[in-house]
Amino acid sequence: MVRLQNEKGDVCISASVFTTLVGDAATNCFGVKGMALRSASDGLVHLLKREAMSKGVYITYNDDTSISIELHIVVENGVNIPVICSSIISEVRYKVMQSTGVQVQEVNVYVDSVSL
Secondary structure, eight states, rough: OEEEEETTTEEOOHHHHHHHHHHHHHTTTTTEEEEEETTTTTEEEEOGGGGEEEEEEEEEOOSSEEEEEEEEEEEEESSHHHHHHHHHHHHHHHHHHHHOOOOOEEEEEEEEEEEE
């Protein structure tokens, strides 16, 4: 949880807020099929439904009240992966900063699968 202080009091932002913002920002980028989750039991990558997309996002809280983000995605076949990842990183940083005011130290995008 991130705690921000201002002249009117404290604001606490939970991880579920960040995972929802990040999942929404990533899945709205062109070429992204959805969020991914690698199953621990069989090692296969599963495409997550819209309601469960936060399972493909991991938030790390840093000491300086910034966050680091790791997200796992499935992309569509035939798209330029480096361009998509760059777009996702920019969009995620912008959405989190605009919505919460929390600094994003880093965004790591993992392409777990390509949808045919």
